[in-house]
Amino acid sequence: MRQFGEPTPRTARPTWIGVPALVLVLLGVLVLADAQSRQDLSRELLDTGIETVADAVQVEVTGGAGRPAINEVRVDLTAAGADRIRTTLHDIVDDRQGMPEGIQQPAPGTRYAMPLHLVYRQSDPSTVLALKDAQEWLDDKDAPRLGQGLIGAGLALVVLAALLLTIGARRRGLAWWQWYAEPLARHRK
Structure with missing residues (x-):
């Protein structure tokens, strides 16, 4: 059990940002797909x-x-x-x-x-x-913009999470790509 003041485990740090990021990207894709299918059908029916x-x-x-x-x-x-x-x-x-x-x-x-x-x-x-x-x-230009904005915000959060994970790995003495690894023994109390 973790004591008060003890650092949180690596899984509780920036990885929590990934969940809202994925939700935003998924919502953005759904909004964009719905708007695109409506516009495609509308264009087809109005033209032909x-x-x-x-x-x-x-x-x-x-x-x-x-x-x-x-x-x-x-x-x-x-x-x-x-x-x-x-x-x-x-x-x-x-x-x-x-x-x-x-x-x-x-x-x-x-x-x-x-x-x-x-x-x-x-x-x-x-x-x-x-x-x-x-x-x-x-x-309609608003629905596609909303979808693109949600996707952009979600991807920005993914980049932020990756950056924070990389910084956390470097602080623990690991290579930037080893953010998933346990801290080295010399850093444990």
Whole structure:
């Protein structure tokens, strides 16, 4: 058992920085991947997709952790050269805008209220985005910056941890790359 004032073991020193660093990098990668996939789909649908107006819209609002949220938006549309298609929007903005829980038509003036302009993939009409969402996600610069910032902060913490581990190894008389080794016997009390 370690006595008060005794140095902490090597595992309790700068290595604790690695956990938040990895969490930041992981969150950054997830944010960046989500933003990139939204932008790629938006770009594809805006460039080559077909615009239409939904025939019917239903929003499912569910309660989650005390804050209701939009779970999915179901739309009916008539695709060119096809019958009426019933599908869900591929990706949505989670803003219930005061709507109560349950399946319902979107309240007038809300994001997914009628007339809802859509853009869908010609080869697969079930891949649909709200036109407004596609335009906003394509223009979004904040989410990619946030992801890059989280990755940068996490990597900076990894470099800081490596630097502190190297300094600690040098203080114990070890080579800089031996930060994982036990201190030399001459340094023990």
